Amino acid sequence: MHVEHHPLVKDFPEKREQLQKLRQEDPVFARKAEEYEALDKQICRVEDGVETLDDAALSALKQERVNLKDDIARDLKRASGGSCCGGCCG
Secondary structure (H helix, E strand, C coil): CCCCCCCHHHHCHHHHHHHHHHHHHCHHHHHHHHHHHHHHHHHHHHHHCCCCCCHHHHHHHHHHHHHHHHHHHHHHHHHCCCCCCCCCCC
């Protein structure tokens, strides 16, 4: 079974340059991006059957990936001059 990866450049194609710039200039953002992509690779290995993990642990990894992606999306929005969600004035 083919499992699709979710790299950040695929999820945010319009933000490719901004992703690269933030990775170079913001160590916290770079760490989040690296963690996200490592999680994505691990999830794909499990779904491909290369690695074994129980369903609860896999679900936890997927939720962690979603949370990181949401956090990264907020960072990208802030970096482009927008507020993160419109509600916190951040």
